[in-house]
Amino acid sequence: MAGKERAITLRFLAEPADVNFGGKVHGGAVMKWIDLAAYACSAGWSGKYCITAYAGGIRFVKPIHVGNIVETTAKVIYTGRSSMHLGIDVRAGDPKNSERHLTTHCVVIMVAVDDAGHPTEVPEWVPQTDEDIKLRDSAIRLMEMRKKIGAEMEAHVSQA
Template identity: 50%
Template sequence: MDYPHKTTFQFISEPSDINFGGKVHGGSVMKWIDQAAYTCARTWAESYCVTVYVGGIRFYKPISIGEVIKIECAVIYTGSSSIHIMVEVYSRDFSEHVFEKKTHCIIIFVAVDEKGEPKKVKPWIPQTDQEKHLEEYAIRLKDLREKIHTEMKPFFNE
């Protein structure tokens, strides 16, 4: 069955991903998140998208070199031109059969046209109770971001 609102990547972490502590560098994980989420957003939007927000990134446990990485992305909310993607990062050793959650976050993209202007996207309509809860979560996060932005505005030169 085809799920145009979901994307899954799987691959192996490589020695070039290592940090000074001997684990996968957080920057590598963030790059993977952006790549997988971009694929999910672009598939949904059917056009070029730009990253406008990454929030709530939470690193639970380190990832070791040579582990199988799985990144699951799903559309959880759409605005007029924005696509809100939930991302979960898992890994497992080859000797294990079960993936363990290592990281999660929300990443937002805006679909743009050839001139770089925001482009309307088709609405995402949640079907299951879980999808409805995730959409409500995305809306609450959006409201919180707007409140934080308003509160911090006096401190930024815009």
Template identity: 45%
Template sequence: MAGTQPEVTLRFMAAPTDAGLTGTVDGGRVLEWIDKSGYACAVGWAGTYCVTAYVGNIKFAQPVRIGDIVEVQSRLVYTGRSSMHIVTTVASGDPRTGDLTVATQCLSIFVAVGTDGRPTPVPTFTPVDDWEREQHEIARKRIDLRADIEASMADQVYSDAGTAPRTVLRFLAAPTDINWGGKVHGGTVMRWIDDAAHVVASGWHGGRTIAAYAGGVRFYRPLLIGDLVEVDARLVHTGTTSMHLSVHVRSGDPKTGELNLTTHCMIVFVALDEQNHKVAVRTWEPVSEEDAALDEHARYVIGVRERLRRQVPADPPASRAGAR
């Protein structure tokens, strides 16, 4: 029944097929888990089909190892007219002990969609404990901040005048990418983003890299099975050990070749040595005016991220299933 299921917890084992190049589960796979858990939570509350609108402030605190037991908990913390703000926490650990440590936590926003394909109202969520009240207030405060980030992202120009390292992946969206609504999973799109960014980051560093953070993942329109997909990743800023990349996903009918922006985000990779310790990365220096503007944009986003970091509260308490 709509309005009665504010949380979902998924539990499973991390499989060998989830491994990335570093031997642990890659960031793209974790993003898929986050999207699927968040979707289940959103649908459970709305009682109707939902689409991913935004995923933000994803910090990969520690890797998930192959063979770990994984728990992905999604909890509703705020509702708008048709939107649901959901905090998802990914924890993992040795199944022999059952001790789990938080690997990732982030905020996702889903929108309920009616049979006509348009946003539809959802039941109002009212927090009932201190953690929910704290998260409810944080979600409310972040609405304006997120709008500022999106406006800043939209103002940036990405053209051939840029000289930064860049890669473009192109392929067709396959039937195996489909979700329950006949569209491509938001988590699948985020995995593609991780893949393209990894190519650029590894090429710039010339060694091992891993995703450390992803933010401002904005979904503009659905991506359909059979669409031609273009994932365009570009380096925009380097730190001491980090590489900041802006990634655009475009899609459209392969018969026309006309592509429209589907998703845009900023993702951060860090450089690693053979023992998976962080190491210094070569500094990228902007050359063109476009390079300089994108570097400045990345610095602005870093500042926003630091402000958000100071707002992050403690991990969510144990499940409250049945408490309402």
């Protein structure tokens, strides 16, 4: 069913083991949930095994508390030859009601690979709505920005 499942929402319960010393869910737990949703979404879209190539622009907007239901939504916003750019939103709230507030958002790039670990083609995603076009255009602008940032970061990479 490749090319049919553009988005997915995973739900988690924020547990005591996820808490940092400040009593809130630590960023590492949130990043793990993001990666899990990104994999599920990209595998669903491509029908292939996928690896994380990039996670960036992570914004921690509000804390997540122990006992919250956490919803991590991943959505394809751009496809390349073998890559899928995903918009990820994390929302959380009290499980006793349906209200969820945005806690974290970011962009993740996943790459589909074959059995030998080489990049392999994915179905093209074509935006259908004005909102989808805005998301795709944003993903393209972010790609250009990452190229410039990558060039700047070369000065920080150890050659040893």
